[in-house]
Amino acid sequence: MKKVFLFSLLFTVSVCMAWANNAKETNMGGEIDIYATYTPTEKVTLFLGEEISFANFLTPENGLFDACNTVIGATYTPHPNIALEAAYEFLYTNATSMEHVLKLSAMPQVALGDFSLSLQETGQMTYATPENAYSWQLVSKLTLSYAIPNTPLSPYAYVEMTNPLASSVTEPVEVPAKEQSTPWYDELCYRAGLDWAVNQHNTLGLYYEFSHTPDTYFHLIGIGYTLSF
Numbered sequence: 001m002k003k004v005f006l007f008s009l010l011f012t013v014s015v016c017m018a019w020a021n022n023a024k025e026t027n028m029g030g031e032i033d034i035y036a037t038y039t040p041t042e043k044v045t046l047f048l049g050e051e052i053s054f055a056n057f058l059t060p061e062n063g064l065f066d067a068c069n070t071v072i073g074a075t076y077t078p079h080p081n082i083a084l085e086a087a088y089e090f091l092y093t094n095a096t097s098m099e100h101v102l103k104l105s106a107m108p109q110v111a112l113g114d115f116s117l118s119l120q121e122t123g124q125m126t127y128a129t130p131e132n133a134y135s136w137q138l139v140s141k142l143t144l145s146y147a148i149p150n151t152p153l154s155p156y157a158y159v160e161m162t163n164p165l166a167s168s169v170t171e172p173v174e175v176p177a178k179e180q181s182t183p184w185y186d187e188l189c190y191r192a193g194l195d196w197a198v199n200q201h202n203t204l205g206l207y208y209e210f211s212h213t214p215d216t217y218f219h220l221i222g223i224g225y226t227l228s229f
Contacts, residue, residue: 027216027217027218027219028218028219028220028221029053029054029218029219029220029221030053030054030220030221030222030223031051031052031053031054031209031220031221031222031223032051032052032222032223032224033049033050033051033205033222033223033224033225034049034050034051034224034225034226035047035048035049035050035224035225035226035227036048036049036226036227036228036229037226037227037228037229038228038229039228039229043076043077043078044074044075044076044077045074045075045077046073046074047071047072047073047074047075047087048071048072049070049071049072050068050069050070050071051068051069051070051071052067052068052069053067053068053069053220067091067092067093068091068092069089069090069091069092070089070090071087071088071089071090072087072088073085073086073087073088073103074086074087080111081108081109081110082106082107082108082109083106083107083109084105084106084107085103085104085105085106085107085120085122086103086104086105087102087103087105088100088101088102088103089101089103097128097129097130097131098128098129099126099127099128099129100126100127100128101124101125101126101127102124102125103122103123103124103139104122104123104124105120105121105122105123106120106121107119107120107121114146114147114148114149115144115145115146115147116143116144116145116146116147117142117143117144118142118143118145119140119141119142119143120139120140120141120142120143121138121139121140121141122138122139122140122141123136123137123138123139124136124137124138124139133167133168134167134168135164135165135166135167135168136164136165136166136167137162137163137164137165137186138162138163138165139160139161139162139163140160140161140163141158141159141160141161142158142159142160143156143157143158144156144157144158145157152196152197152198153194153195153196153197154194154195154196154197155192155193155194155195156192156193156194156195157190157191157192157193158190158191159188159189159190159191160187160188160189160190160191161185161187161188161189162185162186162187162188162189163184163185163186164185164186185214186213187211187212187213188211188212188213189209189210189211190209190210190211191207191208191209191210192207192208193205193206193207193208193222194206194207195224200228201227201228201229202225202226202227202228203224203225203226203228204223204224204225205222205223205224205225205226206222206223206224207221207222207224208220208221208222209221209222
């Protein structure tokens with residue numbers, strides 16, 4: 001099983017490198033996720049994570065864009081079919097800006113045999129510096145996962161849509177001469193991945209993500225590790 005996972009990882013990275021070399025204008029990046037979770041009671045899980053992104057790492061002529069995202073939060077599961085979550089994120093982007101994000105989520109979920117379907121609705125408030133701007137968004141995430149019987153592997157896929165609710169700035173800004181219509185979404189994200197539960201306390205993950213905003217699009221290959229207590 002370990003050899004299968006490592007082969008899948010190397011194959012995916014090789015294909016993406018070959019694709020990027022043949023399409024120099026492709027926005028391709030990488031990400032490393034490291035999380036730690038602690039479950040003091042059956043219904044409560046605490047988590048702490050660090051996500052490090054490397055944009056355009058396969059096409060350096062487009063520029064290297066780095067971001068670090070630290071997240072801390074807690075999940076409460078009052079019923080097997082619903083979970084509640086609160087989290088704080090600190091995002092440091094390209095040595096030019098910082099964002100503080102507060103999130104409150106409700107996650108109804110249902111098990112369908114070895115399949116699991118969940119819908120996460122998150123209301124979040126973001127404060128960005130040095131712009132001194134804040135915004136409210138609604139993030140909707142629909143996830144389908146499958147626990148392969150008699151294996152530690154769990155493939156999954158999700159689609160996530162971020163919708164703007166309101167925004168404001170604390171300092172006056174110049175209004176463009178020609179106003180443009182406000183897009184109905186901030187970002188659409190699609191991800192397919194595979195989690196491998198090495199043992200009770202360690203999980204490795206591999207995923208591919210495609211996201212786009214009204215102005216840009218981006219491809220991402222990510223590797224994750226979760227330590228559970």
